[in-house]
Amino acid sequence: MQHPASVDDVSAGLRSVGYLPGESTALVSFLATQLGKPVLVEGPAGVGKTELAKALARYLERTLVRLQCYEGLDEAKALYEWNYRKQLLRIQAESEGAGWEDVQEDIFGEEFLLQRPLMTAIVSQQPVVLLIDEIDKTDQEFEAMLLELLSDFQISIPELGRIEANTRPVVVLTSNNTRELTEALKRRCLYLWLDYPDLEHELSIVRLHSPELEDTVARKLVEIVHRVRELDLKKPPSIAESIDWARTLMLLGAGDIDQGTFNETMSVIVKHRTDLDTVAARVGVMLDPATAGDAA
Ligand SMILES: Nc1ncnc2c1ncn2[C@@H]1O[C@H](COP(=O)(O)OP(=O)(O)OP(=O)(O)O)[C@@H](O)[C@H]1O
Numbered sequence: 335m336q337h338p339a340s341v342d343d344v345s346a347g348l349r350s351v352g353y354l355p356g357e358s359t360a361l362v363s364f365l366a367t368q369l370g371k372p373v374l375v376e377g378p379a380g381v382g383k384t385e386l387a388k389a390l391a392r393y394l395e396r397t398l399v400r401l402q403c404y405e406g407l408d409e410a411k412a413l414y415e416w417n418y419r420k421q422l423l424r425i426q427a428e429s430e431g432a433g434w435e436d437v438q439e440d441i442f443g444e445e446f447l448l449q450r451p452l453m454t455a456i457v458s459q460q461p462v463v464l465l466i467d468e469i470d471k472t473d474q475e476f477e478a479m480l481l482e483l484l485s486d487f488q489i490s491i492p493e494l495g496r497i498e499a500n501t502r503p504v505v506v507l508t509s510n511n512t513r514e515l516t517e518a519l520k521r522r523c524l525y526l527w528l529d530y531p532d533l534e535h536e537l538s539i540v541r542l543h544s545p546e547l548e549d550t551v552a553r554k555l556v557e558i559v560h561r562v563r564e565l566d567l568k569k570p571p572s573i574a575e576s577i578d579w580a581r582t583l584m585l586l587g588a589g590d591i592d593q594g595t596f597n598e599t600m601s602v603i604v605k606h607r608t609d610l611d612t613v614a615a616r617v618g619v620m621l622d623p624a625t626a627g628d629a630a
């Protein structure tokens with residue numbers, strides 16, 4: 335298991351497992367491993383929020399425990415629930431002879447508990463990386479429950495008592511900002527805002543994922559994606575789209591991104607009807623050799 339000693343350590347470690355962190359990403363990740371505080375990662379879709387948690391797990395050589403959040407997620411699915419069927423079978427098996435007192439003591443033991451991700455992360459004997467993905471999809475009640483867990487690293491089960499963490503997980507929470515998270519949650523977390531990367535950074539990421547793509551094509555691709563992001567679109571292309579586009583161009587054996595190639599493949603990076611029109615009109619001009627000088 336890895337014990338990073340410096341920010342540079344973390345930076346190199348993440349790179350070694352295929353994640354190219356920006357400066358603040360490396361810094362916050364390092365602090366998270368040292369301070370034992372959860373990290374809240376916010377930013378637009380497809381900029382590497384989820385992947386950061388996965389990469390941290392690979393680099394730190396820890397198991398990744400993932401809780402995917404959704405509307406209506408409750409404790410029973412996130413923390414633990416009693417295995418009713420098993421309890422029932424136990425009661426039936428014991429029904430002759432044994433009194434309720436005996437059975438009750440029995441069926442509220444750990445054997446009858448179904449562990450959900452949060453509990454799994456807490457009771458694990460080996461420290462894990464806990465990814466709480468898309469926390470903004472849940473409601474505030476859930477957030478409150480989580481707060482308690484993240485500050486004390488313990489769970490209270492009425493029938494069993496308190497269960498304390500055996501080890502401290504590295505916790506990564508991600509949010510797409512669909513709702514404002516509570517101040518209380520933010521206060522307990524380190525904060526990382528992940529935005530679209532600058533040109534050179536994104537070029538490195540694209541190269542990493544598509545090493546076979548020609549350098550000139552990769553650079554042009556990233557330049558175009560950056561131009562497209564400047565337009566007022568419903569859904570600007572993310573790193574995920576850049577990577578997909580690179581793979582597409584490679585498969586097509588494209589040696590350049592000319593007008594024709596762009597028109598054929600732009601639906602890989604732009605996925606709204608109205609956005610397609612905007613991009614065709616604005617970026618098309620840029621690629622047209624006859625007018626390229628004017629657009630630049
Ligand atoms: N810094 C990076 N280094 C390497 N790959 C990256 C980096 N950032 C993003 N990626 C790649 O971009 C893709 C999208 O990343 P990811 O799924 O983590 O985005 P996300 O921010 O969680 O998006 P969403 O909000 O839609 O869930 C992944 O394939 C990931 O590998």
Ligand SMILES: [Mg+2]
Pocket residue numbers: 383384385467508
């Ligand atoms: Mg994600």
